[in-house]
Amino acid sequence: MAANINNHMLESILEQVRPLLGQGKVADYIPALASVDGNKLGIAICTVDGQRFQAGDATERFSIQSxxxxxxxxxxxxxxxxxxxxxxxxxxxxxxxxxxxxxxxxxxxxxxxxxxxxxxxxxxxxxxxxxxxxxxxxxxxxxxxxxxxxxxxxxxxxxxxxxxxxxxxxxxxxxxxxxxxxxxxxxxxxxxxxxxALRMNCVELASTFLFLADQGRAPHLSTAVVTPLQARQINALMATSGMYQNAGEFAWRVGLPAKSGVGGGIVAIVPHEMAIAVWSPELDATGNSLAGIAVLEQLSQRLGRSVY
Amino acid sequence: MAANINNHMLESILEQVRPLLGQGKVADYIPALASVDGNKLGIAICTVDGQRFQAGDATERFSIQSxxxxxxxxxxxxxxxxxxxxxxxxxxxxxxxxxxxxxxxxxxxxxxxxxxxxxxxxxxxxxxxxxxxxxxxxxxxxxxxxxxxxxxxxxxxxxxxxxxxxxxxxxxxxxxxxxxxxxxxxxxxxxxxxxxALRMNCVELASTFLFLADQGRAPHLSTAVVTPLQARQINALMATSGMYQNAGEFAWRVGLPAKSGVGGGIVAIVPHEMAIAVWSPELDATGNSLAGIAVLEQLSQRLGRSVY
Amino acid sequence: MAANINNHMLESILEQVRPLLGQGKVADYIPALASVDGNKLGIAICTVDGQRFQAGDATERFSIQSxxxxxxxxxxxxxxxxxxxxxxxxxxxxxxxxxxxxxxxxxxxxxxxxxxxxxxxxxxxxxxxxxxxxxxxxxxxxxxxxxxxxxxxxxxxxxxxxxxxxxxxxxxxxxxxxxxxxxxxxxxxxxxxxxxALRMNCVELASTFLFLADQGRAPHLSTAVVTPLQARQINALMATSGMYQNAGEFAWRVGLPAKSGVGGGIVAIVPHEMAIAVWSPELDATGNSLAGIAVLEQLSQRLGRSVY
Amino acid sequence: MAANINNHMLESILEQVRPLLGQGKVADYIPALASVDGNKLGIAICTVDGQRFQAGDATERFSIQSxxxxxxxxxxxxxxxxxxxxxxxxxxxxxxxxxxxxxxxxxxxxxxxxxxxxxxxxxxxxxxxxxxxxxxxxxxxxxxxxxxxxxxxxxxxxxxxxxxxxxxxxxxxxxxxxxxxxxxxxxxxxxxxxxxALRMNCVELASTFLFLADQGRAPHLSTAVVTPLQARQINALMATSGMYQNAGEFAWRVGLPAKSGVGGGIVAIVPHEMAIAVWSPELDATGNSLAGIAVLEQLSQRLGRSVY
Incomplete structure (x- = not known):
């Protein structure tokens, strides 16, 4: 199902988006966040059929915040x-x-x-x-x-x-x-x-949230994390309230259920297919990762995977 | 793709929901709306592969409002x-x-x-x-x-x-x-x-909005109504802002892009599959058709067609 | 009662306040107001025992606005x-x-x-x-x-x-x-x-509002403008709501019932004694005459006439 | 100056107002206030020339609150x-x-x-x-x-x-x-x-706040409590913000600087003349003593002592 995804494609998206670095602002309300390197940029994907993809700073941990x-x-x-x-x-x-x-x-x-x-x-x-x-x-x-x-x-x-x-x-x-x-x-x-203050990297986040793409099941666990209905409901909640005040704009541009944090991470779900985690510490005015959204927008367009 | 839909199934959903009639309130801010019969209940579906389904008061016109x-x-x-x-x-x-x-x-x-x-x-x-x-x-x-x-x-x-x-x-x-x-x-x-004040019935509404399910194309028109991207964007906007203050609750229960009107109509889109129109004049506290939402919730569950 | 007021004293107050000219901003939401000369500064007083005082641009008409x-x-x-x-x-x-x-x-x-x-x-x-x-x-x-x-x-x-x-x-x-x-x-x-858009000068305004200082009576009219109770009530309303959002600050500094307008005029009442009108077109951030308030503050201090 | 005040007059005002008891509501957000007897009604006055007047429950202490x-x-x-x-x-x-x-x-x-x-x-x-x-x-x-x-x-x-x-x-x-x-x-x-939670009675309150009526001086103290200007400023602040959201209505009805508390007490100042304390525990919708305001309204009218 995710036949057209590969690491090279992810790297190409990161390169395309990289010029945006410098246009946002790293969260600075506490020193521990303010000191993060604004140039970091990473992505990881876990699919429900067991594939793993990644590019950029995908294995460097950051503060997952919200x-x-x-x-x-x-x-x-x-x-x-x-x-x-x-x-x-x-x-x-x-x-x-x-x-x-x-x-x-x-x-x-x-x-x-x-x-x-x-x-x-x-x-x-x-x-x-x-x-x-x-x-x-x-x-x-x-x-x-x-x-x-x-x-x-x-x-x-x-x-x-x-x-x-x-x-x-x-x-x-x-x-x-x-x-x-x-x-x-x-x-x-x-x-x-x-x-x-949980520290996780993109690969770990994509892996952690895969159950939301797979009807509540985590591949390596014997019991479901949540029911299929609950997984769908949580995705619905992310789609309407996961991006702070920017839910509508994000749905318009990306079209995936997602949750962001001021550490610059965003987790997005393609229901029945994959969990995606991106990281770029610089934020836009509403507190979402500026380049992170751009990466997801590119990915969603290339895959044709908006839910709408 | 819509193999499991048929008129009998739609009728069965209407019967299941009918006990809700009487629990909402017909819009009464103008006399012309206040006089509508609160017992009306209808549904119509148009699929992108040309099928048509309907049940209840699907051919009676009402004020489409918002x-x-x-x-x-x-x-x-x-x-x-x-x-x-x-x-x-x-x-x-x-x-x-x-x-x-x-x-x-x-x-x-x-x-x-x-x-x-x-x-x-x-x-x-x-x-x-x-x-x-x-x-x-x-x-x-x-x-x-x-x-x-x-x-x-x-x-x-x-x-x-x-x-x-x-x-x-x-x-x-x-x-x-x-x-x-x-x-x-x-x-x-x-x-x-x-x-x-446009007067349309459920069949007409489902037919009118089919282009949003079909990447901007209306089957009987030679030119696209909007581009595939625009269709997706409009659906995204309906998903996050189409149900007044109730977008999150509606996404949780139904999980489809939709737009309601105080005349009691709701249009919902299953992207790439179908447009659905329901009508029941009694509204809930936020101004959405009370029974209409329940019909869509049943339908979404039976079809397994939440986008999330 | 107003033994210590005279035109010379008023002129001296105007001179003391004149350095404030240039620190406010003439109302500019319509051209007709924006073109007023910001350097105007005038004051007039009418007392209930028939005295008249004035200084500065007291006989030049302006837009009384609010x-x-x-x-x-x-x-x-x-x-x-x-x-x-x-x-x-x-x-x-x-x-x-x-x-x-x-x-x-x-x-x-x-x-x-x-x-x-x-x-x-x-x-x-x-x-x-x-x-x-x-x-x-x-x-x-x-x-x-x-x-x-x-x-x-x-x-x-x-x-x-x-x-x-x-x-x-x-x-x-x-x-x-x-x-x-x-x-x-x-x-x-x-x-x-x-x-x-009434055009009046300070002398005319002080004369017009004298009835509020004199229990509802205008000296030259045979019948009362309002009852003594009503005069007191209108003064009370001016004291708590006459200076836009600045009623508390104005009471603190000046301590008189007053009403201002964005034309730069302010009418203030010393109950049982006198009506005062000042004019200076430049406004402070809340829309009151900046120098006008300063004039009233000086006058109130010199006369010891705060009502509080 | 306060020649027309006497205890009999105060008693007569209390009798006139007493029918209002039962129309307000004792503060009940904490048990210690909720248990106060709603029928209490008292008033005390201290004048700057050393007179003392009182009527009703003027020597019973209550919670002075705000x-x-x-x-x-x-x-x-x-x-x-x-x-x-x-x-x-x-x-x-x-x-x-x-x-x-x-x-x-x-x-x-x-x-x-x-x-x-x-x-x-x-x-x-x-x-x-x-x-x-x-x-x-x-x-x-x-x-x-x-x-x-x-x-x-x-x-x-x-x-x-x-x-x-x-x-x-x-x-x-x-x-x-x-x-x-x-x-x-x-x-x-x-x-x-x-x-x-200070407990004081009307007599004590009127005595305590007399300095605000007397330009900052308390009769029995050798040094001023505040300067004359500060006394005037505090009175101004009470006049515009002392009665919660009801400052304008209170100025209209009573016309005196005052501060109320949800214990049912109100202190009012007649500048240069007297401090007044009233107590009636039942409150109106804005949290001010319902009968207390009525007592002050009567008193202000009989004395002709609105500041406006």
């Missing part, structure tokens, strides 16, 4: 009934920056979706309520999905995030004031920042 | 270069009710997307600038796409809308104050309300 | 019962720019107070409903209050305002959509812009 | 230069509920004025930076101003407030995210809630 919001949602969907989750967080695009409190106040503490900060914090609050060691458990899940034993948190990034956590603390406390946050704010923020 | 926003966008994409359009209207979900002025004021008169009222009004303003008789031209386009000669505006609905047009007039004047509306407000509102 | 909002409110208070007015417009500070639609949409078309544009437009709508020739009637009222027969509208300014009226039209239409605007939008806007 | 915001501002004005304070908090009405985060996010963490929660929290943060024991210091200030040695914090109320402090914590953290909050959030909240 890409982890998908993983924490998956963890919550395995611990909670559907109703328990969706009465506390919505499924619709927010139309607001990812860390805004405006809408959250108007809508009385129920975040629009699990991929904005407020929504991810509610999900982390739910995990804290049900898991005995949520940070350790997340590591186990990711290592298992990825099949790589040494995936780890970047303690420096996590600590630095926590030291700059005022905005997220405000979000958590606001939700608490509406009864939609149950655990200690500081504890949950620590978990949240650790998840964001 | 579904027309796709048609006016298509008309504009045929008259304007891409840049000319998208500097005046965005492509991202609004996260706000379809007729809100809040975001429009903050974002200085540039609407988030062409499927909220503000965006559609900008598109109509663009058509007024380039077409000599925009109302007549739209009729020609629709009749041609649909292959039905007697498609017409419902003059009563159009007049009634115009008499209750204060909110849309406020939107247009606000855009004018930011320089993003060029023609006479009243004239453009008249066009806009006529487009909304 | 100062007219007090006059239209007075006209409405003479035509309507209290309840009829205050169910359609509030009495509290808006905390928003004078021409914002945000709050108006959230609060369903009821403006916060009669001194923001929305509130003044509702008042003008009320006058249109009750007066046979509202524009002529306003001229009569002002000429009578002022005792000057040739007070007139500046037709060029009124026309120019109307040509740039999109924002105010949006406000009026939004209120109409909530049922809080009854007459033809265009007609009421014309009235509103004519009131704003 | 009235303390004036005291903390006074404390800050004695510790900081003017510029240091007003670069961190504004002076203008907010037009928003007292505990809203909306405006605070839009205006990047600078509260509109020191009498909304956000502004008072910034002031408390400033006190924490400069005072070695801010809670003890505030007690000393109040006891000194009041001349009563046993004024104390209600520990139950303070603790209960702290347990329900999520909203205020969100506000503080949001300001911290903008760099406008320097100390430990929890510590400052504790101070803030203790100030709110």
């Amino acid at each position: 890409i982890s919001k998908v993983l924490s949602l998956v963890a919550a969907m395995r611990q909670y009934d559907e109703d328990e989750i969706w009465q506390r967080v919505g499924k619709d695009p927010s139309g607001q920056p990812f860390n805004s409190l405006l809408q959250l106040e108007i809508e009385q503490g129920k975040p629009r979706n699990p991929f904005i900060n407020a929504g991810a914090l509610v999900v982390c609050d739910m995990l804290q309520s049900r898991l005995s060691a949520p940070r350790q458990r997340m590591l186990e899940i990711v290592r298992q999905l990825c099949g790589v034993a040494d995936i780890a948190y970047d303690a420096t990034v996590a600590r630095s995030e926590f030291e700059h956590s005022a905005r997220n603390a405000a979000i958590a406390w606001l939700m608490k004031s509406f009864g939609n946050f149950h655990n200690d704010v500081s504890t949950v923020l620590q978990n949240y920042f650790h998840y964001c | 579904i027309s926003k796709v048609l006016s966008l298509v008309a504009a994409m045929r008259q304007y270069d891409e840049d000319e359009i998208w500097q005046r209207v965005g492509k991202d979900p609004s996260g706000q009710p379809f007729n809100s002025l809040l975001q429009l004021e903050i974002e200085q008169g540039k609407p988030r997307n062409p499927f909220i009222n503000a965006g559609a009004l900008v598109v109509c303003d663009m058509l007024q600038s380039r077409l000599s008789a925009p109302r007549q031209r739209m009729l020609e386009i629709v009749r041609q796409l649909c292959g039905v000669a007697d498609i017409a505006y419902d003059a009563t609905v159009a007049r009634s809308e115009f008499e209750h047009s204060a909110r849309n007039a406020a939107i247009a004047w606000l855009m004018k104050s930011f320089g993003n509306f060029h023609n006479d407000v009243s004239t453009v509102l008249q066009n806009y309300f006529h487009y909304c | 100062i007219s909002k007090v006059l239209s409110l007075v006209a409405a208070m003479r035509q309507y019962d209290e309840d009829e007015i205050w169910q359609r417009v509030g009495k509290d500070p808006s905390g928003q720019p004078f021409n914002s639609l945000l709050q108006l949409e959230i609060e369903q078309g009821k403006p916060r107070n009669p001194f923001i544009n929305a509130g003044a437009l509702v008042v003008c709508d009320m006058l249109q409903s009750r007066l046979s020739a509202p524009r002529q009637r306003m001229l009569e009222i002002v000429r009578q209050l002022c005792g000057v027969a040739d007070i007139a509208y500046d037709a060029t300014v009124a026309r120019s305002e109307f040509e740039h009226s999109a924002r105010n039209a949006a406000i009026a239409w939004l209120m109409k959509s909530f049922g809080n605007f009854h007459n033809d939008v265009s007609t009421v806007l014309q009235n509103y812009f004519h009131y704003c | 009235i303390s915001k004036v005291l903390s501002l006074v404390a800050a004005m004695r510790q900081y230069d003017e510029d240091e304070i007003w670069q961190r908090v504004g002076k203008d009405p907010s037009g928003q509920p007292f505990n809203s985060l909306l405006q605070l996010e839009i205006e990047q963490g600078k509260p509109r004025n020191p009498f909304i929660n956000a502004g008072a929290l910034v002031v408390c943060d400033m006190l924490q930076s400069r005072l070695s024991a801010p809670r003890q210091r505030m007690l000393e200030i109040v006891r000194q101003l009041c001349g009563v040695a046993d004024i104390a914090y209600d520990a139950t109320v303070a603790r209960s407030e702290f347990e329900h402090s999520a909203r205020n914590a969100a506000i503080a953290w949001l300001m911290k995210s903008f760099g406008n909050f320097h100390n430990d959030v929890s510590t400052v909240l504790q101070n803030y809630f203790h100030y709110c």
Whole structure:
């Protein structure tokens, strides 16, 4: 099915996009992110029929940041009934920056979706309520999905995030004031920042997220990660809310369910076919990897794989 | 490809969904819409390989309302270069009710997307600038796409809308104050309300929108309606902004690009396969057909045709 | 009572403030205002015991703009019962720019107070409903209050305002959509812009507004303009909402009920003592006369006449 | 000067207003406030020439709540230069509920004025930076101003407030995210809630706030509390922002600088004449004492003492 993909083609796409490097801006709200080399550019693909492709800096680990919001949602969907989750967080695009409190106040503490900060914090609050060691458990899940034993948190990034956590603390406390946050704010923020501080490379990310392309199944695991319906639902959520305020523009240009992080990573899914991970640290104005989107746009065009 | 669809299956879905009738609310902001029978329920499907299916009230015409926003966008994409359009209207979900002025004021008169009222009004303003008789031209386009000669505006609905047009007039004047509306407000509102007042039935709608499923081609037309890329882009826009504030929930449940109208119609696209039109006049809280969504959810599940 | 006021003192205040000229910005949203000489600076005072003082450009007429909002409110208070007015417009500070639609949409078309544009437009709508020739009637009222027969509208300014009226039209239409605007939008806007286009000088303004300092009585009129209670209430409204978003800062610095206009005029009241009018066309960031406020601050300090 | 005031007159006003009891709602967000008897009604007046008047429950202590915001501002004005304070908090009405985060996010963490929660929290943060024991210091200030040695914090109320402090914590953290909050959030909240939990009666409040009526001087103290200019400025701030969202309506009805608290107390100032304290625990929709405002309205009318 992916007959026309090969490493050479991926390299050619990277070369085509490379002139964009220098036009974006590496996230600089914490020193640990600001020091990343803006020239990095990598891509990896895992297909449901077992092929692996890669090009550029595909094996260099980076901070996955908000890409982890998908993983924490998956963890919550395995611990909670559907109703328990969706009465506390919505499924619709927010139309607001990812860390805004405006809408959250108007809508009385129920975040629009699990991929904005407020929504991810509610999900982390739910995990804290049900898991005995949520940070350790997340590591186990990711290592298992990825099949790589040494995936780890970047303690420096996590600590630095926590030291700059005022905005997220405000979000958590606001939700608490509406009864939609149950655990200690500081504890949950620590978990949240650790998840964001997971270090993974493109190959590991593509491998980890392959189950979303394959109806919830990870090839090397005996039990399904999620059901086929849940995989489809998570993809739907990524398609409408995975790229911060830019979901519509991204659908227009690329047309794939995807989730980005301010570390410059983006994971995209071609349902029934493949998981793609790209990395380029420089961000556009909405916080998405500028060159990363361009790589996905090229790839989607060459493969003819927009879902629309 | 659509081997498992047949009229009996569609009838069975309608029966399954019919108990929902009575739980929504027919649009009542103008008398001409308020008087519609809330028990109507119909569906029609046109496939790219020429098959036609239908069930229920599929041949009874109704007011297509905001579904027309796709048609006016298509008309504009045929008259304007891409840049000319998208500097005046965005492509991202609004996260706000379809007729809100809040975001429009903050974002200085540039609407988030062409499927909220503000965006559609900008598109109509663009058509007024380039077409000599925009109302007549739209009729020609629709009749041609649909292959039905007697498609017409419902003059009563159009007049009634115009008499209750204060909110849309406020939107247009606000855009004018930011320089993003060029023609006479009243004239453009008249066009806009006529487009909304198009009367079509499910069979006609499915037929009209088939080009979006078939890479821009309408089977009976010698020239493409839009390019394959444009068809994909319009579908992407419907997927992220076609269901008012409910794009995420709809993607989660149904997983198809779609556009709804307060007349109770919804058009949905299965790319490369078929166009679907459903009709049930009672609306949910966000203004989408309550039973219509349920019909599409059933159909998507039975066919396994979510795009995600 | 005003023993320590004299023209020399006023001249000395003007000299002290004159260095501020050049630091503000003349209103430039219409050509007719943009062409005003920014170096103008004048002040006039009328006391309840019949004294008159003046300095600088006190006899040069300018566009009174929003100062007219007090006059239209007075006209409405003479035509309507209290309840009829205050169910359609509030009495509290808006905390928003004078021409914002945000709050108006959230609060369903009821403006916060009669001194923001929305509130003044509702008042003008009320006058249109009750007066046979509202524009002529306003001229009569002002000429009578002022005792000057040739007070007139500046037709060029009124026309120019109307040509740039999109924002105010949006406000009026939004209120109409909530049922809080009854007459033809265009007609009421014309009235509103004519009131704003009244040309008066500082001497005439101080004379016109003296009734607010004298419990509703104008010295040369046999009947009261408003009741003592109403005079007190209008002063209260000016104190909390008369200086756009700057009511608190102005109360802190000056401490007098006042109403400003983007023509650079400000009328201030020392209850039971005097009416003051200042003029300096350059505005600060909130749209108030920059040097005008400074003049009033000096005067208030020298006289010890803050009401607080 | 206050020749026409006497205790009998105050009692007569209380009787006139008493029928309003039952129409408001005692604050119930913490149990310690919810249990207060809604039928309490008291008033006390201290004049600058040394007279004392009182009626009703004037000697029963209650939780002064937001009235303390004036005291903390006074404390800050004695510790900081003017510029240091007003670069961190504004002076203008907010037009928003007292505990809203909306405006605070839009205006990047600078509260509109020191009498909304956000502004008072910034002031408390400033006190924490400069005072070695801010809670003890505030007690000393109040006891000194009041001349009563046993004024104390209600520990139950303070603790209960702290347990329900999520909203205020969100506000503080949001300001911290903008760099406008320097100390430990929890510590400052504790101070803030203790100030709110001061228990005082009407007689003590009128006595404490007399300096604002007397140009900054407290009769029994050898040094001025604040300068005459500062007293005037604080009164101005109360006049424009002291009654939550209701500043305009209160100025219209009563016409005096005033500050209310959700414990049902209101302190009002007649500049150069007297300080007034009223207490009635039932609140109106904006959080001000319903009967308390009515008492002040009656008093203002009978005395003819509106400042406007």
